[in-house]
Amino acid sequence: MRTKLAAGNWKMNGLTQALSELSGMEEAAKGASEVLICPPFTLVGAAANAAKGIAIGGQDCHAESSGAHTGDVSAAMLKDCGATHVIVGHSERRTDHDERDEDVRAKCAAAWNAGLVVVLCVGESLDEREASNTLDIIGGQLAKSVPDGATGHNLVIAYEPIWAIGTGKVPTTDQIGEVHDFMRARLEKRFGEGVGRSVRLLYGGSVKPSNAAEIFAVSNVDGALVGGASLKAADFVPIIDALNAAP
């Protein structure tokens, strides 16, 4: 049985005052689902100290554990200040920082070396979907981005169609289910049924209180990676509640 996961990615949002939102999420986080918030680097340590019953993660890490990389943060540094998870391969990193699957793979391995759980993002562009290439793209990203050594404890995959991020556009539940079933099958084939069935698969892209329950009812959807609607407890709590109530 996979424990469901409600993950919030605050992206480049949040000053110190934003930490007050965490306390508003704590009651909902007592439910059956795990709750994870990934604030900007500047708030990771403070969030880890403040949060009760909520896991804290980074939004990226460097592939090396230390060295001359001005402005970067290593997985070991995230772990050291209280993070338990890290997002890697988000499409905004792939676009803004030209990250390729090989980079994502190296970051994932570095995070595992530091003892962090990785939330690894995959997803197709609108052009790729309209060309009916979605499953090829997702299959390629999974093959190239995920290192050997995955387990249900160290890896979470987030399917985030790029065209659905921050746009209010959401795939149909059939489209989400098709990709999630495909990812499950690919993970089972590569890592064996035991591991493949234990890796949690999140959906991300314009998840809101109004559509969360419908998305969480889709087969092989084990939770969500939520951007905008994770910034405020008033928006995120109904999503956590919907996940707690999901079949």
Ligand SMILES: O=C[C@H](O)COP(=O)(O)O
């Ligand atoms: O990491 C989160 C995703 O990019 C989704 O963002 P969004 O919920 O604002 O569409």
